[in-house]
Amino acid sequence: MQPDDLHRLQLDGVEANLSRGDMVIVDLSSLNHMPSQQSVCSRRAQDLGDRTNLNVFALNEDDTLLMIPGAKMRVDTHKHLLGSPSLGRAIEN
Numbered sequence: 001m002q003p004d005d006l007h008r009l010q011l012d013g014v015e016a017n018l019s020r021g022d023m024v025i026v027d028l029s030s031l032n033h034m035p036s037q038q039s040v041c042s043r044r045a046q047d048l049g050d051r052t053n054l055n056v057f058a059l060n061e062d063d064t065l066l067m068i069p070g071a072k073m074r075v076d077t078h079k080h081l082l083g084s085p086s087l088g089r090a091i092e093n
Contacts, residue, residue: 001026007034009041011048018052021070029064042066 001024003009014024026045031038045066049056052068057075059065069075 002030003028003037003041007031007037007041009044011044014048015052018048018054018068018070021072023070023073024048024068025059026066026068027064028066032062032064038064 001009001011001014009026018024026041028038028041031041042063045068046056049068052071054068054071055075057067057069059067067075
């Protein structure tokens with residue numbers, strides 16, 4: 001997901017997707033020239049994670065690429081492996 005033309009994140013309906021196990025990746029790099037709006041969008045993504053009881057992970061150093069893994073997805077924060085427990089396999093990062 002990326003911010004729209006008005007620099008907002010449209011998160012309507014995303015909670016249902018997360019509950020079904022879909023992963024959401026938010027790319028805020030288009031807002032590098034607008035740090036306050038980038039912060040607002042980042043906070044909205046974090047609020048979505050809080051509402052769904054899911055963690056939000058920054059995938060890069062400047063926190064412009066955020067990942068919210070869907071329900072029943074696992075993220076190994078020690079080995080940096082992503083995967084689904086139902087598949088019994090992981091993707092190395």
